[in-house]
Amino acid sequence: MTRMRRKAIVALFLFTLFIFGTMMGLRTLKPSDGFSDLAPGMDFAEERSDRKRPDGRGALASPGQFRSGGSDTKVVFTKSDRDSSIFYDVHIFYYLWYGSPSMDNQYIHWDHPLVPHWDPKIAASHAQGRHTPPEDIASSFYPELGPYSSRDPKVLESHMAQIEAAASGVLVLSWYPPGVADDHGEPTEDLVPAVMDAAQRHSIKVAFHIQPYKGRTDQSMHDNIKYIIDKYGNHGAFYRFRTSTGQVLPLFYVYDSYLTPPESWTELLTAKGSQSIRGTPYDGVFVALVVEERHKHDILASGFDGMYTYFASNGFSFGSSHQNWKAIKEFCDANNLLFIPSVGPGYVDTAVRPWNNHNTRNRVNGRYYETSLQAALSVRPEIVTITSFNQWHEGTQIERAVPKKTMARLYLDYLPNQADHYLQLTRQWAETFSKEKDKWLM
Secondary structure: OHHHHHHHHHHHHHHHHHHHHHHHHHHHHOOOOOOOOOOOOOOOOOOOOOOOOOOOOOOOOOOOOOOOOHHHOEEEEEOOOOEEEEEEEEEEEEOOOOEOHHHHOOOEOOOOEOOOOOOHHHHOOOOOOEOOOOOOOOOOEOEOOOOOOOOOHHHHHHHHHHHHHOOEEEEEEEEOOOOOOOOOOOOOHHHHHHHHHHHHHOOOEEEEEEOOOOOOOHHHHHHHHHHHHHHHOOOOOEOEEEOOOOOEEEEEEEOOHHHOOHHHHHHHHOOOOOOOOOOOOOOOEEEEEOOOOOHHHHHHHHOOOEEEOOOOOOOOOOOOOHHHHHHHHHHHHHOOOEEEOEEOOOEOOOOOOOOOHHHOEOOHHHHHHHHHHHHHHOOOOOOEEEOOOOOHHHOOOOOOEOOOEOOOOEOEOOOOOOOOHHHHHHHHHHHHHHHHHHHHHO
16 A cells, blocks of 8 residues: 555656646746736836828838848858858847956946846845846856957857858848937947958848937938938848839838827828928838737827837736737728838847846757747748847847856856757748748739
8 A cells, every 4th residue: 555655646746747837838938918017127108099001101012012122032052162142031139238347347248237126125136236246147148259349340240150150141230329328338329330241251132120219219310310321221241132012221120219299200200290201312111019909009090110029028018918919910000001010049048138038038959949930930021030049038039059067156158958958949040031932922
């Protein structure tokens, strides 16, 4: 009897362990039904009623056919050992905010502080302070290049080679105006020419991801767009998007676009607006961030040309939930908008937000990434964005990472796969995306 009871207890334990493992796997790979708590900085404007798209906005393409010319989305070039392809409908978010003592006289962003929770009771139960590189950095992974400086020409060259290896044709550069930076960084606009030059050497194009700096308005955005096009518009690496009507226009991503009300955006993005860029040399394709469901209607009312989802944590927001992409795509098709889903290899930001573990999405050796990519391709988008090449704080990077253990920390890594595992997965799916698009157009 004792032996049978012991066997029963062991069997029950193993069964419980199996159920727990299964549930964790489903949490990682399937969409969440709920809306998770938002990370810091994601404050929303007051609830606004749905609006129709303003009159007077010239359509860039027919409904459901907002697409770039097929000949512009892929380039094949011959290297010494093989033919290689790069795909301009695969865009990847890139950050230029890192610094190290050798180039910047200090660590920048690698020493990011631990962000306290807004509830003092929750904040009190988590670590505080800031990281102390090089052994302790503000990331759950450790870069192969170490805690590098974005100003290092060798780093830039390595990054462009990695992005080329991933076959991602458009680098989407996180951008602040001259003299402006995020709360924990230093101004980096002076580095953009070096990025453009390095990208061009690898046949990569550069688009701009305009960040929500303090005081961003329709007037300041008008000045930003004019500055970017005047300064970089003639560079060989400057990205332009070809629409089905034959227009070739710069494409801009606008992060946290919801912080500005539609009434202000219409001044910039509709033909009758007081700051209108429509029909001028500074016209473009402007893509807004969709987080909540109501943002779809605000984006339409604002005069934007499309929407993207950015976040790599499936279920974190309405926009980042794979299960909602079909409905968002249908809304965009019906209203002549471009839908650009964003996918990532995983998400873990507990190195900077130690209380945010519930939004972690495990990589599962690449399966989470492939699930996300498949979800994106299933809605037949014109462009797919990758979050990210090097957002190390949030653990969304596909940049090469290495195992590392210190006296105080054990970093996550890509084992049992190689350091370039996510670069290679990106290339494989970029090739699949290209082949699928050829079928869609037939």
